[in-house]
């Protein structure tokens with residue numbers, strides 16, 4: 001299914017400044033990030049100054065202002081995961097992919113994000129790949145996960 | 161579904177649902193909470209569905225996928241009604257045996273039962289499991305009884321009866337009085353008396369008022385709000401409807417963390433169902449009362465859990481708090497009188513109205529009534545969500561319910577109250593989980609996170625962890641919070657890197673008290689708690705870092721070096737393959753070594769070694 005157009009996201013929300021965050025949530029969800037162009041359109045259509053759109057978009061963690069990798073690995077660094085070694089998991093991802101959190105790997109396949117809590121604290125360390133949960137993570141398990149994602153993507157490309 | 165327009169038709173609907181369900185022989189209740197989903201419960205559910213269809217048992221046997229049952233560590237979980245047989249750690253391959261034996265032949269599959277670690281014996285039902293036995297699960301137990309996406313399930317267990325009672329039998333002032341008399345205090349962290357908030361909002365002038373449910377749950381390590389909203393959204397909605405009735409609001413908002421997509425979805429479905437059936441909208445149940453509610457997704461900012469920042473975010477703006485000299489009960493969302501309560505607070509309301517304030521007040525301690533849901537996590541055997549009467553001691557929670565340290569290890573501390581709370585040492589575990597008692601000890605109940613820490617945790621690192629978190633989450637509007645946290649973090653970082661001095665400890669204490677007295681909102685006012693509480697109870701660890709430049713727990717990277725214990729090394733090579741920095745050297749069948757020039761001290765080799773051969777000193 002193609003992502004809904006910006007137009008349809010804005011439907012029934014035009015000229016309602018209080019809808020700004022909800023609109024940006026939908027843009028983020030369907031496009032993976034909030035581009036300068038979409039900020040300009042949102043600003044015009046909702047009647048919110050561009051500066052305010054930018055300050056909201058940059059204030060909230062949910063919004064990325066740059067495109068992200070195809071696979072988003074989110075690593076929980078919340079307290080419960082921290083005491084169970086979330087740092088190791090983050091180190092593994094950073095070391096293996098050679099990128100820092102929020103950067104995109106050269107092949108465009110990966111972005112690492114760290115988040116405050118993924119809400120499955122009893123099963124830490126917790127990691128999600130593109131939204132699906134993995135519990136009791138270890139550096140070894142993550143290494144395999146990243147490898148398998150990598151493999152799936154490169155195979156997909158060679159089939160094209 | 162047809163709209164219900166009177167209280168009589170609500171009761172008739174309830175009777176009809178119950179009658180229709182009489183013919184069900186057995187229900188397989190599957191936990192579909194986030195924890196069990198992470199343990200791949202969906203595969204089990206699909207397998208069980210297939211198996212039931214294959215064996216032609218779909219007619220009188222149901223599957224109910226519910227919210228979290230609490231015992232996440234044992235997931236995927238299943239309870240089979242009517243005998244309430246409890247199975248844990250279920251795999252898709254077990255479906256055939258479960259359906260054949262338990263459903264068809266009425267036998268128990270013993271290998272899927274829980275084994276009581278105390279007695280070593282298998283137990284059949286939740287009520288026999290120590291983890292559940294010591295709890296008082298008046299909110300959490302309901303999760304098992306309802307499919308969150310079924311308003312019929314909720315009505316079947318008596319749902320919306322409290323609202324109907326409040327609507328037709330109790331005048332608004334008396335609803336407020338009931339809540340006041342119950343002694344209910346806010347579950348979102350502050351412990352503010354809910355009845356007082358409602359009464360101030362009810363008497364505020366203005367015909368437009370709002371109720372808001374705070375489901376932002378920013379405290380890392382706490383997930384009870386998620387579990388209640390995700391597992392029983394109608395309960396929260398019913399609480400909000402009663403609150404709206406009491407204060408005279410016609411519009412509500414549920415502000416949910418965006419990281420909780422399932423909670424957003426379930427709350428949405430619940431609202432739509434309630435609208436469809438006529439429990440939300442104009443002239444509810446034929447009365448003059450009209451009320452509706454909407455959902456707003458949070459943007460992932462911790463400070464937006466704070467009431468004034470949340471309201472500003474709801475208005476579509478940056479989530480910055482404002483000074484609280486004007487209270488939100490008179491000047492809140494869009495400058496209208498607003499009552500904001502936490503998910504768990506709202507969830508407690510229906511039962512108070514139905515059973516009376518004295519029923520609620522009979523549970524709990526002198527100043528903290530009712531039950532509290534706690535998230536038990538970290539270095540503890542039984543992790544999960546537990547609900548206990550307030551006033552229960554930490555000892556009972558950690559040892560009787562939690563089963564003690566993981567792998568039988570000893571416990572050093574419990575962190576309660578999240579980034580605003582503090583760390584309590586083992587000799588304080590006699591303390592009760594009570595708003596006032598924990599505050600006196602330098603911590604707080606907060607939203608109910610309880611992170612258990614074993615000997616492998618460095619308490620200075622914990623202080624650094626929270627300061628880093630708060631520095632990142634401070635909105636930067638007020639100077640004491642913005643600069644105070646920065647400066648405290650600088651000092652603590654110095655200490656963890658072996659550059660600390662004794663004078664810095666008193667400077668930390670001074671800074672901490674200044675920030676707490678001068679910051680604008682609760683984030684800054686409580687930001688020093690993790691530092692001050694670790695200084696109070698674990699000062700010796702700070703001193704070891706300063707005097708001996710040593711981290712006894714082996715956590716602080718700058719103070720440790722990695723090496724291979726040649727006695728223990730079996731030359732398996734796993735550390736070499738695991739190291740992302742190429743810092744482990746050694747040939748096949750040779751004892752390996754760490755190249756200190758390349759070593760980043762990331763700890764991966766140690767975590768991977770099966771023979772405990774990596775030394776950290």
Ligand SMILES: Cc1cc2nc3c(=O)[nH]c(=O)nc-3n(C[C@H](O)[C@H](O)[C@H](O)COP(=O)(O)O)c2cc1C
Pocket residue numbers: 345346347348349350351352354374375376377378379462463464465466467468500501502503505506607681682683
């Ligand atoms: C920085 C900060 C974060 C907060 N986060 C939350 C939160 O995530 N959820 C919550 O219910 N309350 C949170 N609170 C408390 C709210 O400000 C407010 O007191 C509470 O939601 C009121 O509801 P209650 O009286 O039912 O607890 C937070 C407070 C502060 C200062």
Ligand code: FES
Pocket residue numbers: 076077078079080081082116117118119120121122124126380381382
């Ligand atoms: S702390 Fe990691 S999931 Fe909550």
